[in-house]
Amino acid sequence: MKKQIFMNGKVMTMNQEQKECEAFIVEGEHIIKTGSNEEILAFQKDKIKIVDLRGKRVIPGLNDSHMHLLGYALSNKKVDLTHCRSLEEIAQAINRYIENEDDQYFGEWIIGHGWNHENFQVPQLPTAVFLDEISQERPILLSRACYHIGVMNHKALEMVGFSQETENPEGGHIDRLPNSEKPMGIVRESALYHAHDFIPGPEDVMQIQDLILDACQDAVKVGLTSIQSDDFGAVKSPNTVLEAYGNLEKSGALKVRMNLQMLLPTLDKLQRFIKTTGIHSQMGSERLKYGPIKILADGSLGSRTAALERPYSDDEETQGVLVYGDAQLEEILRYGKSQGMQLAIHGIGDRTMNQILGIVEGIFQKDEINHRSRIIHCQITDHAIIDKMAKLHVIADIQPGFMPTDMKIVERRVGRDRVKESYNWKTMLEGGVPVAGSSDSPVEPFNPFLGIYSAVTRRNFDGEPKAGWYPEQRLTVEEAIGIYTLGSSYATFEENSKGKIQEGYLADFIVLDRDIQTIPPQEIKGVTVEATYIGGECVYSHEETRQK
Ligand SMILES: [Zn+2]
Known part of the structure; x- marks a missing residue:
């Protein structure tokens, strides 16, 4: 198998035992050794290709845990x-x-x-x-x-x-x-x-393939090497999406590692889907995997449809809407579980979070801690909810890039008391909640450096507020990169193959234009990617695009 040596890098490995290295060897799709330049060059033989990282900061490829x-x-x-x-x-x-x-x-x-x-x-x-x-x-x-x-x-x-x-x-x-x-x-x-609902989505498989490839090309430019995507809502029939991704994988055109989140909002749709496709979560290859079923359990804060325990602070008449009754939601989730489906539920309001957690607690035994059920968004929380998520091993799929927009309205919507314990990402991490990072694109742009910037600074893109919005919840750069690497790969049961630059891991990594660890936090939003590697293959290079 083809070997390559990458050397002279400032490599952030995300491996707790050896956080930094200078060089590593890639064989085929995997990293087989990491170390200092000297240690790695000792393995050099004539035929091995050497790539000079020119002292640049290298980090594991980023993984968006929820987008469209x-x-x-x-x-x-x-x-x-x-x-x-x-x-x-x-x-x-x-x-x-x-x-x-x-x-x-x-x-x-x-x-x-x-x-x-x-x-x-x-x-x-x-x-x-x-x-x-x-x-x-x-x-x-x-x-x-x-x-x-x-x-x-x-x-x-x-x-x-x-x-x-x-x-x-x-x-x-x-x-x-x-x-x-x-x-x-x-x-x-x-x-x-x-x-x-009356606007038809694309139906032609070839057209869908082209759309996917165009989007992937944009994604690798900003350092995304893995994407967990919820696409069924964009088309008439889920089958066209499955076929399009399947064709791209077979032909080798699919470079980004995809994990499909499957929006199947009713028991009937879920049953029919499973019966006709035979699909369950984690099936597939390292390029194309089937992920969790996705269920929408409430709405949004902007439209006051996220379900709250107490009325909205700016509309005493409104408490939001639970999309499902408890029994109805439980029936869908129980069936999904029985068919080997991982569960991912959209929940924004605290009432919805409590509903989901109550059901998850009921359907999984105490020793079934590896179910990796997920709540997508997790915006309005309190400490009891966060504790319960940790206790039940429920993953929080958060969107740090929402914050610059949300900070303008959230206090008005739910009041200071509730905001204090919401968007509490530091508390989640410290409390042992598995946290995965995502964009929910096209709601917000999928450039993960905007999300990392938001999580680290808790400021909007104009740099306000200077001290940060509830600054005690700021994450370190390493923690923020961690949720887009370790956190997102944990969410798809792939933490032993993705998200680190370490022996045995897939050679998915990116080279940055500047050192994200040492630049002033305000600059993080401007970090750009010089090269993106997936499975050891260079799928994007800034140099090449410049030469073209
Ligand atoms: Zn979404």
Whole structure:
């Protein structure tokens, strides 16, 4: 098998027994030895290729424990309206998009995102009539930068079934024309989410493969060598996703190590999926593995749908929504467990966290500590919840990159008392909760250095607040890298093969442009990747792209 020596590096190994080394040997896909330059060069023979790391900081490849890779790829196919400063500019952007459209990703629909009328010279909301001037044949839906408000043309309103007879859905609003029941085009909250259900995702396997490859190319540029992705929500049928990833793996085109999180929200869907595919968690290869089933148990803080134990501080009437009753959720999770499925549940509010933990406690015996059930997001917690997570060995899949956005609203939503014990990542780590790092892209960008920056500084990207937001919860650089390496590989039962630069581990590592350990924390968000190696193969090199 082909051997390579990597030397002259400042290598952060994440191996507690030997935290730093200068050099290592890779044979095939694995690291077979680490040590000083001298120790490693003693193994040099004529044929061994030597790579000079030029004194650069090297760390294990980063592993995003929860994102939506296809969702990210598709978000790049929408009309970007972020920079529009008038309705006219929106119309221009859409017309340009239609002219240059090479392929359709949402069926006939034209989907745009990012407008904000408060940035317009004349701050007025777009209307259905305005969009009709762009197209009356194709449905158009443009969501506002906040994702809570959208505007649709009449074709789209008709396809979704919004008319003067339609009542406002619960938790949402269809804006009407003055003195009329006729929709004017603007839809809010659940009315917008309802409309989303009508947008077809891609169905063509080849098209999905191309989307995956494009997204992977972006991912390796920021140092992601492993991705745990929840993609079923982006397409009509999960089978097309499975087929696309399967084809890419077989052809060798899939470089990033993928772990698929399988969104199967009802008992019926879960049963049918297992019966027809025979899939269970941890099946697969080192490039493509099936991960946990994914269940959404509540909503979000922004829309006040995350379920809380006590009402929202800025809306005493609202406590959020549990998506499932206890018995219903337990039935799904119990069945999943019985079929060899790992469990990953989206939970943001404390009430949801308590619901999930209560069920997990009931379905696993005390000695079954290796179930690695996961709660994705874990935002509103208290010390009792954190203690219980540690006791039950439940993994927290956190998104440090949410913090710069969330810190603006969380105190308003839940009040200081509850915030104090929320986003408590240091407390989790110190209390023995396994913590995995992720982005939830496309909700936030998947560049892991933004997440590491947030976890280390607890500041937003403008550097505020200077002292950090609840700074006692700041992580060290090593801890923050740890959650994106050790933590994320633990979440997929792969801590003995991934996440360290150590003998026997997969040769997944990245070379950084500067030493993340010693630069001022404020600079971490600007760290870039010079080279990314997966299984000893260089899958991205900054040098090469420069030469091209
Ligand atoms: Zn997600």
